[in-house]
Amino acid sequence: IKTIGILTGGGDCPGLNAVIRAVVKTAHLYDYSVIGIRNGWKGIVEGEVEPLTEFSVTGILPKGGTILGTSRTNPLKSEEQTQQMLSNLKRFGIDAVVAVGGDDTLSVATRLHQMNIPVVGIPKTIDNDLSGTDYTFGFDTAVSIVTDAIDRLHTTAESHHRIMVLEVMGRHAGWIATIAGIAGGADQILIPEVPFDIDDVCEGLKKRRERGKKFSIVVIAEGAKPTDMNNFVTASSKVDEFGHEQLGGIGHLLGRAIEERVGSETRVTVLGHVQRGGSPTAHDRVLATRYGVKAVQQIHEGNYGVMVALHGDKIVPIPLSDAITQKKVDPELYEMARIFY
Numbered sequence: 001i002k003t004i005g006i007l008t009g010g011g012d013c014p015g016l017n018a019v020i021r022a023v024v025k026t027a028h029l030y031d032y033s034v035i036g037i038r039n040g041w042k043g044i045v046e047g048e049v050e051p052l053t054e055f056s057v058t059g060i061l062p063k064g065g066t067i068l069g070t071s072r073t074n075p076l077k078s079e080e081q082t083q084q085m086l087s088n089l090k091r092f093g094i095d096a097v098v099a100v101g102g103d104d105t106l107s108v109a110t111r112l113h114q115m116n117i118p119v120v121g122i123p124k125t126i127d128n129d130l131s132g133t134d135y136t137f138g139f140d141t142a143v144s145i146v147t148d149a150i151d152r153l154h155t156t157a158e159s160h161h162r163i164m165v166l167e168v169m170g171r172h173a174g175w176i177a178t179i180a181g182i183a184g185g186a187d188q189i190l191i192p193e194v195p196f197d198i199d200d201v202c203e204g205l206k207k208r209r210e211r212g213k214k215f216s217i218v219v220i221a222e223g224a225k226p227t228d229m230n231n232f233v234t235a236s237s238k239v240d241e242f243g244h245e246q247l248g249g250i251g252h253l254l255g256r257a258i259e260e261r262v263g264s265e266t267r268v269t270v271l272g273h274v275q276r277g278g279s280p281t282a283h284d285r286v287l288a289t290r291y292g293v294k295a296v297q298q299i300h301e302g303n304y305g306v307m308v309a310l311h312g313d314k315i316v317p318i319p320l321s322d323a324i325t326q327k328k329v330d331p332e333l334y335e336m337a338r339i340f341y
């Protein structure tokens with residue numbers, strides 16, 4: 001191995017630059033050169049690459065996003081793109097690839113490994129939904145942003161005696177909602193893993209009000225679903241003053257359903273991409289750095305087709321194929337949060 005190619009694929013997240021820096025610095029220690037592949041797998045298909053030196057990575061450790069750019073391109077969907085990717089790897093002299101990404105990016109890495117291309121994966125997503133690792137980097141930063149938002153919603157909710165609904169990311173998993181909900185002291189947490197009954201949610205909020213609590217915070221993951229969609233949407237679909245039907249995302253639907261049924265003034269915040277932006281927490285910087293170093297060490301040892309993963313307090317290689325199934329929120333942890341409702 002002389003040259004390592006590195007790419008970041010899928011949605012960006014804080015800590016990607018810390019990984020890139022760690023890979024470049026560790027690679028240079030072993031005398032490998034590093035080529036940065038721009039915009040995920042798209043860059044290798046289209047031949048967009050650049051050499052990365054230690055000067056390219058100066059000052060990027062605390063920076064959010066990725067200096068390489070990213071995309072959700074999956075070249076395996078087209079035979080032509082797959083061939084283009086393979087021939088460009090050869091053309092640029094890339095002997096091994098470090099792929100930093102979530103399930104989609106790593107599924108391409110798995111396929112490359114099956115085609116005998118040396119590849120090592122690094123788990124990345126704010127959603128923390130990759131099995132095989134205890135935590136993905138980016139998750140801790142998203143959780144602290146959401147926790148801060150819950151803290152801020154508390155003060156205004158209390159002043160106005162309102163119910164605040166906060167919709168957070170997570171795709172098909174409820175990790176961000178659960179962990180930030182516990183950290184921020186949410187009064188209800190709704191996640192995809194446990195479909196919610198709108199009547200139960202509203203009953204809980206009414207009971208809280210009867211106990212003298214004049215405000216509530218409800219955190220809902222974007223992928224959460226009601227047990228009975230008909231009951232939920234009938235209660236909450238609404239036509240605005242201009243005659244447009246207002247649907248909105250799950251957070252807005254929930255806010256409307258709660259306001260109608262509980263009778264308390266309700267406001268909805270959809271946090272969106274703020275959760276993925278900005279500087280990584282110290283925890284994510286360290287985790288991303290450890291992943292980057294370990295990935296290059298795997299290449300140095302000739303251990304390909306693996307993803308570096310956090311197990312307890314150790315970073316260990318696991319087969320790439322073990323990495324790409326979805327990790328659900330631990331039901332015990334989710335149940336614990338209910339103690340505080």
Ligand code: F6P
Binds near residue numbers: 125127169170171
């Ligand atoms: O996977 C990360 C994530 O931020 C999800 O939480 C969210 O559903 C999705 O990406 C948003 O994707 P996009 O940036 O393409 O809108």
